[in-house]
Amino acid sequence: MNSNDKTNPLWGGRFKGKADETALKFSASVDLDKRLYKEDIEGSIVYAMALKEAKVITQKDYSQIKKGLLAISKSIENGKFHWDVNLEDVHMNIESALQKKIGKAAKKLHTGRSRNDQVATDLRLFLMRKIDLILHEISSTQKRITKLAKKYHEAIMPGLTHTQIAQPITFGHHLLAWNEMLERDYSRFKEVRKRASILPLGSSALSGNSYGLDREKMAKRLGFDSASNNSMDSVSDRDYVVEFLSAASLLGIHLSRINEELILWSSSQFNYIELSEEFCTGSSIMPQKKNPDIAELLRGGSSKPISYLMGILSLMKNLPLSYNRDLQEDKHFLFNGIDYCLSSLEIFSLMIQSLKPNLNQMKNDCEKGHITATELADYLVSKGMAFRAAHKKTGEIVADADNENLQLHELSLDKLKKRCKLIEEDVFECLIPENALKLRDSKGGTSPKEVLKQIKRIERDLKKRAI
Amino acid sequence: MNSNDKTNPLWGGRFKGKADETALKFSASVDLDKRLYKEDIEGSIVYAMALKEAKVITQKDYSQIKKGLLAISKSIENGKFHWDVNLEDVHMNIESALQKKIGKAAKKLHTGRSRNDQVATDLRLFLMRKIDLILHEISSTQKRITKLAKKYHEAIMPGLTHTQIAQPITFGHHLLAWNEMLERDYSRFKEVRKRASILPLGSSALSGNSYGLDREKMAKRLGFDSASNNSMDSVSDRDYVVEFLSAASLLGIHLSRINEELILWSSSQFNYIELSEEFCTGSSIMPQKKNPDIAELLRGGSSKPISYLMGILSLMKNLPLSYNRDLQEDKHFLFNGIDYCLSSLEIFSLMIQSLKPNLNQMKNDCEKGHITATELADYLVSKGMAFRAAHKKTGEIVADADNENLQLHELSLDKLKKRCKLIEEDVFECLIPENALKLRDSKGGTSPKEVLKQIKRIERDLKKRAI
Amino acid sequence: MNSNDKTNPLWGGRFKGKADETALKFSASVDLDKRLYKEDIEGSIVYAMALKEAKVITQKDYSQIKKGLLAISKSIENGKFHWDVNLEDVHMNIESALQKKIGKAAKKLHTGRSRNDQVATDLRLFLMRKIDLILHEISSTQKRITKLAKKYHEAIMPGLTHTQIAQPITFGHHLLAWNEMLERDYSRFKEVRKRASILPLGSSALSGNSYGLDREKMAKRLGFDSASNNSMDSVSDRDYVVEFLSAASLLGIHLSRINEELILWSSSQFNYIELSEEFCTGSSIMPQKKNPDIAELLRGGSSKPISYLMGILSLMKNLPLSYNRDLQEDKHFLFNGIDYCLSSLEIFSLMIQSLKPNLNQMKNDCEKGHITATELADYLVSKGMAFRAAHKKTGEIVADADNENLQLHELSLDKLKKRCKLIEEDVFECLIPENALKLRDSKGGTSPKEVLKQIKRIERDLKKRAI
């Protein structure tokens, strides 16, 4: 054993001493970045092919490299690969294993390549693939929501603003609002993927490649849209991580809002829905409890992508070009963010399926909060009053009703007429919540007919997605 | 004076007492949201036209409303409009003024409309227009950077990784990395604009419109791509604010990175550039100081959009649908974020123009840091050595040079040969930094020829932008 | 007019050209930092006194400076002072005005001082004073909460975990939980104040003072605990801004949680409290609405200190010592954070006063959710069963009750006995929520007696505070 025994044999030529053990442990990233092994190996194979085509290595070199790498890939999959923290990262672990396996040809693989362009390539490719999974999960969640919306497209419930009863809506209509939120998530993740799909490979350490490699061909082979335009930017850029975590944060915001509603609705005081026992847990002390734990975890969980987004932003701020080791932490934030998206969507999608509305309670609450006061104002408008005056008049009638502890529709015609002579017997028709529903039939409105129309459109759109 | 004298006359019908003064001051948003007046008025005119076409109001009503609103718009522009904090917000101030100006017809304007869909419309429209300005500023900054890059496409300087001298690059190449960063900003803001371009108007409070308004026609007239699909989502959604602030944060990150470089480069120790005195300031105590204040403010300023992004995310988390008054704070974050982008881009673009590189110092520093060590390794590869072995060998040679306090190219051929017999006289050619530049000619590389090619492409792309 | 007409006359000696107009506007901070004028002037007077005592200036110089500064202070207070953006900041505006007023003596004031130590002094002093106001507001809010708690220390209501009915508590007990949160805020702000109370003045630009000034004497005169230990740290440090904004964020978190409860409780579905009309607003379209706007703004408002905290953290990260112009942005975050605390506490304190619980509804809801299931388990424990077994048994009884749509106490003794022979007639005593209350009498428990005891302690503690 020589004095270099702890110095990385792949870059340690100029180093005299050993690395500090604590420093090695502190700086090694292999525990985290080994998740990139598949992309690392595929990238290396394509890179080797480019080296071969540029006549930097021979056909034989290439064949050996490819075969060796595929064998390593298999051994990693089988859990037989030995990851060595002394070799720092996934790249050095694999290159070192390749060297052991095939000898000299392995030493040619890194010609003209740097870990700077290599890791950026791995990371982008990994992200692209994970986004594909996320897109799939979003679609499947949207399908389940839409199915539920179809079932309940006529089910009346109180619509809230300011957590106060506002106007009647249908449960289906409310569910479609959730679908719209996820629809935007879908479109955002697609765009993140698009901007991630630029190949850094061939940028080398920072200044570009001198071996005449065909970078566009490599891009195509690895499934990227194109090769990058500037080698310095290629190794410095982590915009795609920020963009992904921003999209993930918005997904999180949506899940937090939806699950806040589920939690409210499943309280005794609301009692609008029943969550399946499968997604609830009990209390260690209170024997009666059935708590909406999954919904709470989904609400709270959105703090994670937000935290990772803050992390990557503060990581990147003030960093001069080009590669700095600070960037190693990008994986901590990105991988956690990806895991958040996939696991949250999976469980949310399952839970939604089993959601049971308490239609009676929802309907009964439409008797509260003078829910058709706006209809009364609109009624007065139809009788010729200007809206602002009708609003004022209705406000006064509501105050009357409150004074007598009645709901609007419980006031007598006499009482109503006393406040406003325009009011006739037909007013009571307009105070029926179900009638109010039907009128809201403009695009995006809550009328069951319009809700159904939107569902049809969504079904068509979802079908078109090639997933 | 009646007892209602402090209650908002536009919604106060059911209220008995006066509002609390402190509460009024605390909750009023008009100081902030009056910036939306133009969009509010345009939205109201288009809304009135739709009411007219749906026969809710008469042609005469419409004409009066339009004329009145245009007069109000003019009076605001002229600074003659009296904003009343008791009327809470921009919407109520304008509606109230309209009422004073044209009487009864004004009271019909809000028929079927809520401030919930109104403010969402104003905000989106405002944002779309501000994004257009931002896109323009980005393009103009890109043009200036590209012009500079053209001028210095051959100027050699040390490229850094880890803030350590790595390989030679050209100053033009470095500048093009900045251009790529801004290019992504441009594309992101365009997409934010696209997703913002969905009309909420006609969604009413939350449940949609019952007056048969043609929402797609309104969308077209106001310059939106289409009307929204779900009325609840329309009044609840603020994704576009988050998306904008995320794009703004990335712009900020880019400016912080670039200005970190400018600050480093203008230190005495680097001395790579001279910032024009116009963008520097002195010290109140140290008479000799010429500080890169603008660059520092641009570096530090990026903490602002990041803070606003975190603000809007934590604002939205856990909010149940649909409208909640919490959303009022969106404007605090959004307006500040918009102002940040516009003012930062303007000053940065100006400052860049006046930047003067110290070409000698840059060139001299290419004598440091064994800058062509990679070339030596590549040289050994060209002589048949595998790259990894060549890397190791070069590392040892570097260690030799360090021991003698020499740079690589200052070692004698004898010394070099002693370490490696493959080395010949021609090695010194490859140790000249300028030669190294030329070889990096793959797509995105630093060779002057490739840099020029990229510049031509960028110039074409920028010309295509219709701005 | 000379060529220097736009260059700052106070530091512009070495500058040839004029400053760029846009740059001046971009970098000037006077619009923001003029809020520091009082502290700036007091600091200058104390500094001048120290200069006099060190014999750097004469008694006459000092008298002139003091008199001039006091006159400027008065003119600022009266709104008669002309702030000039060309003079950049509050410091230069005041020094320049002093020069105009008293001539040569003014030119001696900045001897040995830098804006670096000057602004840090102003900022700390300003913060210390604002914290005093915040402490006062917290105390007064605590008093109001405690008063309310006293009034309702016996009022029963359902205590929630997971937003599910858990166990009975008293409204007074719940209010005391809020008091504890504010108590911690109080103690945190006090500590922030303590660490802010270190005087930077006399640190000069970064390397300390060479005029023999007595820094501890200056500290004492300005109300600081002591002078700082290291001059470089003094001008670089902004920990106190971060600490303050962290304390402000926790205050915000508390207000968001409390107001979330107020919003829930004032929904029709809960109907636990009535917020005074003075703190609610109506809807522009729905005439019946009475929305808890102030509570929503207080809930949403907490996103602001969080955003400022993230702002200052990302501002400070990676900044080398000592002063950098990036630090100018600290004021943006700090001032906004201070304003947030003061205005939120003021309105919250007012609103709390007018809060009216709906005691009947609260009591009625104690009939729901098997609220005394834990008591039943405890009952079984008292009969000799191990708790975990008693928990299980009670769980089964709860399931029985659910099957019959009954509450626990509505089950017949027969039914209960069938499940568990240990149950006797006396079980019904323990199922009465009011009885459960009384038993929770350990420290901090919900029993009215313990609640009253805590109130007495709090009253004593609050009285001790010298405010």
Added chain:
Amino acid sequence: MNSNDKTNPLWGGRFKGKADETALKFSASVDLDKRLYKEDIEGSIVYAMALKEAKVITQKDYSQIKKGLLAISKSIENGKFHWDVNLEDVHMNIESALQKKIGKAAKKLHTGRSRNDQVATDLRLFLMRKIDLILHEISSTQKRITKLAKKYHEAIMPGLTHTQIAQPITFGHHLLAWNEMLERDYSRFKEVRKRASILPLGSSALSGNSYGLDREKMAKRLGFDSASNNSMDSVSDRDYVVEFLSAASLLGIHLSRINEELILWSSSQFNYIELSEEFCTGSSIMPQKKNPDIAELLRGGSSKPISYLMGILSLMKNLPLSYNRDLQEDKHFLFNGIDYCLSSLEIFSLMIQSLKPNLNQMKNDCEKGHITATELADYLVSKGMAFRAAHKKTGEIVADADNENLQLHELSLDKLKKRCKLIEEDVFECLIPENALKLRDSKGGTSPKEVLKQIKRIERDLKKRAI
């Protein structure tokens, strides 16, 4: 096996079906919270003792419970304990194991206790202990910094403001600025610990304990300062997590600033320090590179506590009292934050030890940047000129020097006199950087004497710490 086979046997009494597998996996926290096992067990033993003293369990029960728990503790330490994800968390795993081990007595342990007060107790105790370790690491880092400062208390170097050469300082003085930053960290963590040291145990689910347990005695036995004042607050509060992560973020900011300086200083352009090879790594492609990777990781790593702080803040916002399952995520942020502090301090402390300044380069750079311009102004003041006039005059002299590409001290006396007649031969004394150092002898100044005085004080202070 009955149908309940997957339902938690410890709380599943009322549940009919099995839990969903995905839900179980999603919600289980045991992988994370098993780190609390030691505190959980100690808390349970103390709790059992309190139950015994309150005569809820027998002496024999207590002995069995204690013995059983200690055995479990040992088996966990030895890695022999089987953690079961179906049992959700650390608490249920241990209670369940205890039941298997000692039978019926185990079922009594949870009497009057809830996981709500249990986990809050564990978490606070865990944090208190980890803070003790962090305090120790900070002290030891301070010692190393102070030792270095002592060695270099006279070593001159350019002090920078705005990354521009400002005034001469000593390297020791600069190092003491770092010490002050860490000193504040120390004091902050101590305060966080103090506020964490409040015992929640005995608060039960939310409403307090009905078994007459002596909570203050439990507090004392577990090492807490006192028992909490309000049971609802006790289970809802996570302020201590926020406070800890805020202190951790400030520690992070400090490390990022210090390491930014190390990175700058170890660049070829500055060349002020040499980092030991042990804390550097090479490049996979560039054979000459010796990158300051550890310093970069320390700079970048501070993005982590900032991200966790944002996470916990957004987690807590808007949560109604009392316990909600969202809180489970607190551990994700807290544990990561603790690990960050400990590992960063350890490596930083090691690296600092091996730091070698390049004293010659530092000294040479004191010839640049007109570093004694302030001294020249002060000289003119000593000759009777007012400081502001002296500043202006010096500025003009600097401009002269710049025009001739000279440094201030290289100008001839004639040249100087031409600008200002007050200047005499003795001016050159004051232009010598070393002389400037000595004058800065006020408290906290850079004069070697004052630096040494500060070092003595720090050494005394550090000695006093009982660690």
